[in-house]
Amino acid sequence: MIKFTELKAAARIEDLARLFGGVPDRRGMCRCVLHDDKTPSMKIDAEKQLFYCFGCGAGGDIITLAQLHEGLSAPEAAKFIDCALGLGLDREIPGSERRDIMLRAKKRHFREMLRRDREAEKEKRLYSALCGEMHRLREAMNAEPPGDEKAALAKKLNQTELLINLIDEQYRNEVI
Numbered sequence: 001m002i003k004f005t006e007l008k009a010a011a012r013i014e015d016l017a018r019l020f021g022g023v024p025d026r027r028g029m030c031r032c033v034l035h036d037d038k039t040p041s042m043k044i045d046a047e048k049q050l051f052y053c054f055g056c057g058a059g060g061d062i063i064t065l066a067q068l069h070e071g072l073s074a075p076e077a078a079k080f081i082d083c084a085l086g087l088g089l090d091r092e093i094p095g096s097e098r099r100d101i102m103l104r105a106k107k108r109h110f111r112e113m114l115r116r117d118r119e120a121e122k123e124k125r126l127y128s129a130l131c132g133e134m135h136r137l138r139e140a141m142n143a144e145p146p147g148d149e150k151a152a153l154a155k156k157l158n159q160t161e162l163l164i165n166l167i168d169e170q171y172r173n174e175v176i
């Protein structure tokens, strides 16, 4: 069995977060890998080797992160980290089992990254559609429509701008 202190000295929490599909920015913020997170709520503290999610309240060290993500006990989580990050600390784990755990983790990682790419692509399309709509509404406003029509246009324009701002904010916080 692996000593937790030995594991924690060898493993990096940011590597595990990345394996789970988190993409920490310069401040260590990323979308939480433990709940369905739309904006980056999870802080990966590379210096202290701790994590905390401001969204779901989960927090702890690298072993806790693996435990919560994989649904494992602490010793099982330590084994998972050792294999998935390719550390090779526990000499008792057979090579085939080691490769199996790593391969499964990598496969899930790529599936998760692919899913996020697709989501980002959808968002980009929505964003450009919203921008087009905003320009159309602004032009219609400039054409001096009658009062009630103008009020309806203004309301729509307001909502469109609000959505654009929301997406803008999200991208400002996330460095992909």
Ligand SMILES: [Zn+2]
Residues within 6 Å of the ligand: 032, 033, 034, 035, 037, 041, 042, 053, 054, 055, 056, 057, 058
């Ligand atoms: Zn969370």
